[in-house]
Amino acid sequence: MKSPDGTEDWIVYHATSGIADGWNNRRARAQLVLWGENGLPSFGKPLSTDTAIPVPSGSGIFLAEHAGTAEGGGLLFDSLPLGAGAAQQTPLLLHYRNATGTDAALRLEAHGGEPV
Structure with missing residues (x-):
């Protein structure tokens, strides 16, 4: 599958x-695919399930500490990039x-709309 910005190829698979x-x-795993000169x-x-991998290019990382405060005390991220294509999904x-040990x-709301 392509990374969100279309510059990388990734394989998603499951293994023991x-x-x-x-x-x-x-367990599900994901890994960057590189291409040889022969195509x-x-x-x-x-990779081991203990190995941290970088996020796919164009994914971005949005941390709670960089968020604003939403009404009611929640986290607010002003803009998350939309994916490419007509569906504009990301x-x-x-x-x-x-x-806490409790439930x-x-x-989650998108575009200020209904919770999803």
Whole structure:
């Protein structure tokens, strides 16, 4: 798949960590695909699930500490880039941590519209 800005190719796949896992214990993974001079993809060696990977080019990283405060005390990001194409969609990956041990709720609004 292409990165949001269209400059990189990525492979998304699932794999196990152990040779005896078979179809069990599979985890989703993503990795940058490089291209050889012969035009063939070079997938490289599969990365460990403990390996941090950079985000795809054009994804951007928006941290809570850089957000404004929305009405009601939530976080407000003024502008997130839209993806290319007619659909103007962009993937959103939300990392969170709830160390309270209790249930937590998330409300997400796009373009000031209805929660999604």
